[in-house]
Amino acid sequence: MTFTRTYAAVLLVALASAAAAAFLHAQTQPQPPVPATAAPPSQVPQPAVRPTPPQPARAVIFLDPAHGGTETGASLGNNMAEKEVVLAFAQRLRAALASANLSVITTRDSDLATPLPTDQRAEAANRAHALACIVIHATASGTGVHLYTSSLPPAPLNDTSGTDATTRFAPTPWESAQTGFVDQSHKLSDVLKATLAKASLPVITGNAPLRPLDNLMCPAVAVEIAPNSAAVSASDNTYQQQIVFAVATAMQMWRDQNTGGAH
Amino acid sequence: MIPRYQRILFWSLALAILLMAVFLLHGCQQAREKLNRLQNQTPLAAPAETAPETFHLAMASDADNSIAMVDRQLALPTEPTARMRALLAQLIAEYSYKNSSHPLASGPAIDDVFLLDLPLKPATSTNPSNPAGTPPGESAFASGAPHSPGGQLAVINLSAAFADHHPSGIEAETLTINSMVGTLFANFPRIEQVRFVVNGQPRDTLAGHADLTRTYQAVNTTTGGAQ
Numbered sequence: 001m002t003f004t005r006t007y008a009a010v011l012l013v014a015l016a017s018a019a020a021a022a023f024l025h026a027q028t029q030p031q032p033p034v035p036a037t038a039a040p041p042s043q044v045p046q047p048a049v050r051p052t053p054p055q056p057a058r059a060v061i062f063l064d065p066a067h068g069g070t071e072t073g074a075s076l077g078n079n080m081a082e083k084e085v086v087l088a089f090a091q092r093l094r095a096a097l098a099s100a101n102l103s104v105i106t107t108r109d110s111d112l113a114t115p116l117p118t119d120q121r122a123e124a125a126n127r128a129h130a131l132a133c134i135v136i137h138a139t140a141s142g143t144g145v146h147l148y149t150s151s152l153p154p155a156p157l158n159d160t161s162g163t164d165a166t167t168r169f170a171p172t173p174w175e176s177a178q179t180g181f182v183d184q185s186h187k188l189s190d191v192l193k194a195t196l197a198k199a200s201l202p203v204i205t206g207n208a209p210l211r212p213l214d215n216l217m218c219p220a221v222a223v224e225i226a227p228n229s230a231a232v233s234a235s236d237n238t239y240q241q242q243i244v245f246a247v248a249t250a251m252q253m254w255r256d257q258n259t260g261g262a263h
Numbered sequence: 264m265i266p267r268y269q270r271i272l273f274w275s276l277a278l279a280i281l282l283m284a285v286f287l288l289h290g291c292q293q294a295r296e297k298l299n300r301l302q303n304q305t306p307l308a309a310p311a312e313t314a315p316e317t318f319h320l321a322m323a324s325d326a327d328n329s330i331a332m333v334d335r336q337l338a339l340p341t342e343p344t345a346r347m348r349a350l351l352a353q354l355i356a357e358y359s360y361k362n363s364s365h366p367l368a369s370g371p372a373i374d375d376v377f378l379l380d381l382p383l384k385p386a387t388s389t390n391p392s393n394p395a396g397t398p399p400g401e402s403a404f405a406s407g408a409p410h411s412p413g414g415q416l417a418v419i420n421l422s423a424a425f426a427d428h429h430p431s432g433i434e435a436e437t438l439t440i441n442s443m444v445g446t447l448f449a450n451f452p453r454i455e456q457v458r459f460v461v462n463g464q465p466r467d468t469l470a471g472h473a474d475l476t477r478t479y480q481a482v483n484t485t486t487g488g489a490q
Contacts, residue, residue: 074431139432
């Protein structure tokens with residue numbers, strides 16, 4: 001009986017010692033890692049992320065050959081309508097831009113059954129988020145190439161320090177959507193003017209109350225092809241090819257200026 | 264011997280030929296006079312007692328896309344809308360002259376001119392850069408922006424024939440509009456805004472390009488020529 005009691009006491013002491021040793025061991029060992037989701041954000045160790053280089057802007061050029069369908073535009077002589085001349089020019093320009101590794105979106109690749117409203121043209125351009133928007137026209141009056149930008153005034157600089165949400169996030173009116181891009185449009189016009197002048201083509205620049213220029217949310221220029229001389233009309237193939245080459249060169253320069261040369 | 268009935272027939276035919284010739288000459292003369300009247304673009308006969316005054320015309324040039332101010336001595340009516348109509352008609356008439364720098368077809372161009380007093384409304388925007396609260400490019404008239412006291416809106420009713428026969432192109436149409444706006448600005452300081460209608464109806468464009476749906480601000484549109 002006494003032996004049994006002694007044996008039980010020793011066993012209890014041994015168990016208590018083992019428990020104490022285990023507790024002390026647990027206190028001296030490092031804590032296991034805590035799942036990141038359980039810790040506050042400021043204490044979460046951030047994994048080493050390799051920084052990705054900034055992606056270059058999509059080099060998309062938006063072309064809008066004006067008119068189409070029953071809306072023939074100006075009569076350019078020799079039974080040529082403006083809608084046909086600008087379409088031929090746009091197709092040439094599209095091929096030249098594609099060969100320069102530029103993506104091109106056009107409002108029409110052929111004549112239309114019904115005229116495309118200018119609002120729909122502007123909507124398509126604004127969805128494209130294009131690097132440049134070129135509206136193509138042709139005329140029988142004047143000479144050379146006419147470059148027109150919107151007649152809207154440039155937008156004032158936004159005051160982002162204000163706390164008034166109505167002024168910081170004011171919507172852009174459709175009628176003056178181009179306002180925020182007027183300065184860029186002027187720069188684009190300057191680039192086009194320089195390349196056209198380098199090609200020895202007469203150039204005239206100005207502002208015009210022309211739709212859909214005011215509705216475009218991209219650097220936008222209207223290119224109007226006028227006869228080069230009395231003998232060379234706007235529909236002349238060689239003349240058009242000269243303009244196409246100059247405009248394509250300008251678009252490459254514009255892309256390089258705005259994407260740091262990455263393409 | 265010629266029978267009597269043949270002689271009567273001969274002289275009758277000769278008389279008919281003579282009458283037809285006279286009628287033809289008269290018709291030709293009338294047509295010539297009608298053409299001459301069309302080429303004479305003076306819209307209204309100036310009152311005899313009105314002395315010629317010096318007016319400024321904003322003349323456009325297709326060659327360099329420019330607008331330059333020139334002075335003209337004209338005797339115009341005293342009533343403001345008739346005065347504006349006469350002045351604009353004179354401007355368009357000069358474009359129909361031979362060797363014009365901005366050639367336009369001859370014929371009546373301005374049907375009517377109307378003047379409307381602009382409403383004075385208080386500013387509602389707190390944006391100091393745009394106290395009128397008018398989105399850039401939007402018609403200040405349409406948005407109810409304030410105007411200077413006495414400011415007026417001129418509504419120019421162009422004739423349908425003028426718009427239909429106007430040269431189609433951005434340059435040609437823009438120069439015509441800027442020329443008219445610049446002429447009004449130079450001679451009628453109370454005019455702040457200008458709108459265009461054709462044959463009394465709103466029209467999208469003048470000849471396929473220049474926007475006629477907007478309200479133009481009366482500003483100095485003269486330029487320095489080719490850029």
